[in-house]
Amino acid sequence: MFxxxxxxxxxxxxxxxxxxxxxxxxxPVLSVxxxxxxxxxxxxxxxxxxxxxxxxxxxGGVGHPADVERLRMTLLDMAHLEGFxxxxxxxxLARLLQFGIxxxxxxxxxxxxxxxxxIRLLLAELDGDGHPxxxxxxxxxxxxxxxxxxxxxxxxKVMDEVQKKIQDTPFATFPLDKAxxxxxxxxxxxxxxxxxxxxxxxxxxxxxAFEQWxxxxxxxxxxxxxxxxYRMLTEEEIGKLKSSVG
Amino acid sequence: MSFQTDPHTSPGDFFELLEKSGYxxxxxIDSAQMQSGVTVTHGTTVLAFHYKDGVIVAGDRRAxxxxxxxxxxxxxxxxxxDYTLMAIAGVPATAFEMARVLTHNFEYYRxxxxxxxxxxxxxxxxxxxxxxxxxxxxxxxxxxxxxxxxYDIKSKKAAIHFYDMLGADFKISTHTATxxxxxTIRGILEHEDLWGEHPLVERSESDAVTLAIxxxxxxxxxxxxxxxxxxxxxxxxxxxxxxxAGYRFLSDKDLAGLCESSLKRG
Numbered sequence: 001m002f003x004x005x006x007x008x009x010x011x012x013x014x015x016x017x018x019x020x021x022x023x024x025x026x027x028p029v030l031s032v033x034x035x036x037x038x039x040x041x042x043x044x045x046x047x048x049x050x051x052x053x054x055x056x057x058x059x060g061g062v063g064h065p066a067d068v069e070r071l072r073m074t075l076l077d078m079a080h081l082e083g084f085x086x087x088x089x090x091x092x093l094a095r096l097l098q099f100g101i102x103x104x105x106x107x108x109x110x111x112x113x114x115x116x117x118x119i120r121l122l123l124a125e126l127d128g129d130g131h132p133x134x135x136x137x138x139x140x141x142x143x144x145x146x147x148x149x150x151x152x153x154x155x156x157k158v159m160d161e162v163q164k165k166i167q168d169t170p171f172a173t174f175p176l177d178k179a180x181x182x183x184x185x186x187x188x189x190x191x192x193x194x195x196x197x198x199x200x201x202x203x204x205x206x207x208x209a210f211e212q213w214x215x216x217x218x219x220x221x222x223x224x225x226x227x228x229x230y231r232m233l234t235e236e237e238i239g240k241l242k243s244s245v246g
Numbered sequence: 247m248s249f250q251t252d253p254h255t256s257p258g259d260f261f262e263l264l265e266k267s268g269y270x271x272x273x274x275i276d277s278a279q280m281q282s283g284v285t286v287t288h289g290t291t292v293l294a295f296h297y298k299d300g301v302i303v304a305g306d307r308r309a310x311x312x313x314x315x316x317x318x319x320x321x322x323x324x325x326x327x328d329y330t331l332m333a334i335a336g337v338p339a340t341a342f343e344m345a346r347v348l349t350h351n352f353e354y355y356r357x358x359x360x361x362x363x364x365x366x367x368x369x370x371x372x373x374x375x376x377x378x379x380x381x382x383x384x385x386x387x388x389x390x391x392x393x394x395x396x397y398d399i400k401s402k403k404a405a406i407h408f409y410d411m412l413g414a415d416f417k418i419s420t421h422t423a424t425x426x427x428x429x430t431i432r433g434i435l436e437h438e439d440l441w442g443e444h445p446l447v448e449r450s451e452s453d454a455v456t457l458a459i460x461x462x463x464x465x466x467x468x469x470x471x472x473x474x475x476x477x478x479x480x481x482x483x484x485x486x487x488x489x490x491a492g493y494r495f496l497s498d499k500d501l502a503g504l505c506e507s508s509l510k511r512g
Contacts, residue, residue, distance in 0.1 A: 052357050073358060080260060080354045081267055084346060226328060228353065 011112040019139050022118045026062030026154025027202070028162060028190050031124040032171040033132040033149060034179035034219075037229070038124045039171075041183050041217035043209045045201070050216040052230040054079040054091050056126050058220055062152055063119035063139070071119060074101060088227065093125040093135055097143050106141030116140075122152040126220040126229060132172075148172070151186075158193045162186050176219065177241070180233075184215075184245050210242050258363075260354035261347060261374070271343075271378045291427030291465040291472040292322050292333035294393045295435060296420060296447045297454035300404040300489035301395045303333050304458035306427070306466060307481055308473025318473055323484045327352045328492040330368060330396040335425030340388035344375045365398045369407050369415055376413035383411045391424045397488050404488055421446055427465030427472035434461060451487065455496065458485055459508040475505045 029042035029049055040058050042049045048068075051059045053075050061068035078100050083091045109116050121137040134146040144150075149171055151162040165186055171179055188206040203209040217233040224231075255262055292305035305322035308315060323333045324345040332348065334341035351371055355363045363371075372394055382388030394407040394415075406418040421435040438457065439446045449457070459475065462483045466474040475482050482501035487494050496504070 051360075054357075076354065076358050077263055080350050081263065084260075084264065084350045 008112065012110060015109065015112065015116050016140070019116050019118055020156075023063055023120060023139070023154040025202070026120065026152075028151050028153040028158060028187055029060035029062060029122050030151045030162065030166070030183045030186060031058070031060060031122055031134055031149055032166060032169075032179055032183060034171060034174050034176050036176065036219075037130075037222040038126050038132045038134075038220040039176065039179050039183065039217065040122070040124050040219075041180065041187075041215065043187060043203070043213045043215050045213050047214050047216055050218050050232075052218070052228070053096075053123070054083065055088050055228045055230075056128070056220055057091070057093055057096075058124045058218055058230055060122040060124075060152065061119060062154055063117070067117045067119045068121075071101060071105075071117065071121065074104075089128060092127070093123050093133055094145075097123070097135060097137060102137065102141045102143050104141070105137070105139065109140040120152045120154070122150060124220065126222055130222045132220075151190075153190065155193070158190045161193050162190050165189070177244070180217065180237075180241050181245050184241065206245060215241075258355040258359040260351040261371075263354070264347070271347075271375070290322075290335060291423065291425040291431070291462060291469065292335050292393055293423035293428070293431060293435070293458065293461060294333060294395050294406045294418070294421065295439075295454070295458075296404060296406065297449045297451065298447070299451060300397055300487060301406055302451075302454045302458055302485065302487055303331050303393065303395045304462060304483055304485045305333050306462050306473045306483055308466075308471060309338055310471045313470075315473075318476075318479075318481055321484055323486050323495075325349075325486075325493055326368075327356075329399065329488065330394070331486055331488055331493050332372070333393040333395070333424075334390060335392075335428070336390035337388050340379060340382060341390045341392065344372070344379070344390060344392070347375060348372060362399070365396055365405060368396060369394060369405075372407075372409060373413040373415050376409055376411060380412055393422055393424060395488050397490060397492070399490070402490060423461075425472070427462075427469035430468045431461040431465050434464065454487075455485055455504055456508045459483060459501075459505055463509060475501075475509065477502055477505050 027043060031038060031040040040050055040060050042060055048065055049060060051072055053059045059072060075096060078096055079091045105117060108114055117139050119139050123135040125133045134150040135143055136150050136152055137143040149166040151159055151166060153159045169182060184206055191204055203212050215238055218230060220229050290306055290308055294301055294303045303323050307318055307320050309317040309320040320338060323331055326332050326345060326348045332345050348371060352363050352368060379388055389411055392409055397404045406422060407415045408418050408422045409415050420439050423432050463474060466472040480498060482498055482505055485496045
């Protein structure tokens with residue numbers, strides 16, 4: 001059936017449509033710099049959107065939880081083996097993506113007999129010199145890098161709109177609480193762009209999101225003396241945010 | 247890259263992942279090719295005891311190979327995670343490798359399983375490595391005698407464990423010491439605990455640090471493989487504290503003053 005190039009291209013095109021349709025409901029994850037590091041946040045009906053990958057690397061995912069989990073574990077394995085065999089300094093996001101998951105994702109996507117990964121990933125890194133790096137990885141292995149923060153979402157329209165706003169906001173000068181407030185505001189605005197707005201299970205406002213869902217947020221802090229600089233925000237920090245924006 | 251999950255593996259086990267990637271701990275040396283008279287580098291005196299706020303872990307800085315002093319700045323107290331330290335006596339190459347495996351093991355477990363490994367799990371992980379190392383130890387090339395100090399954030403208690411070379415672990419409720427200089431100071435530690443002004447576990451941080459500095463200096467007096475503090479050359483013992491706040495190493499600046507006051511004759 002797939003011996004003709006046209007049929008293969010048609011099958012790949014169908015896979016794009018299939019994955020995009022499946023991803024459509026994925027709620028945004030945003031990552032931005034702030035004056036002491038990098039913030040990554042997102043709302044979800046259950047925890048499992050934001051993760052620590054390595055000492056200075058964080059991950060956010062939208063899509064099928066099982067697929068996000070598999071790629072998370074692949075990244076963890078690669079990062080820890082590299083850190084052990086060489087050094088923690090050699091574990092960089094650019095290497096993990098370029099030589100690791102991006103080619104594997106592309107190959108998997110184009111092998112049309114295999115199920116595609118229903119994912120979109122956001123990866124953030126604060127390097128040893130304190131410079132933030134942001135990456136967005138698509139289900140087909142395509143990845144992009146951003147200097148001033150980025151967003152992933154099930155909807156490409158939402159991603160484009162929020163991305164523009166992130167680039168227009170001087171997040172790198174903000175303290176953590178202001179960066180959090182601003183990302184929450186962008187998340188709120190993204191709901192107005194979302195095509196799946198009519199879904200009753202999805203909160204329509206920030207207030208509803210705080211009430212019905214979990215806010216997951218973590219930072220890579222340049223002020224931490226220890227090797228691993230990732231930390232989830234505490235309930236107290238989230239409670240304070242809730243009262244300031246809710 | 248494989249995305250398949252093997253149901254026969256232990257989730258979050260970094261050592262297992264290492265072995266899958268081709269790493270072999272126990273097969274690195276073929277005994278048939280061993281040359282006689284190989285002199286390997288050894289580390290020497292380390293100690294740990296409970297004090298009022300947690301556990302103090304200390305070690306001298308000398309590494310020797312036979313009669314030769316190879317290095318005077320060897321760090322024998324190694325951080326494993328935020329709440330755990332390992333103090334080593336024996337062959338540094340093997341001990342450092344063990345520490346690297348453990349560091350990655352605990353962090354990999356925490357990140358992959360999204361929970362901190364239990365203290366029992368951590369203690370068992372070091373036992374497992376020592377057991378893997380028995381072959382090297384029997385060949386005389388990789389004997390390691392570690393002390394493992396950690397703070398259990400759940401029970402809010404500090405713990406010290408001592409291991410034999412086969413991997414058996416022994417929980418220590420008061421004090422322990424290992425390495426060639428340890429016989430000298432074990433007696434002093436016991437004496438201090440039983441008949442000192444206060445039992446070790448009731449002593450303040452400052453008293454505990456003073457005692458540790460004096461013990462290492464005493465060990466160095468009687469054991470040539472244990473290095474003395476040499477403030478004039480900025481060589482100080484390694485002293486670390488494990489408490490509810492995690493581990494903390496004393497800086498050389500702090501130790502300069504503490505060595506001066508602790509080693510002054512009474």
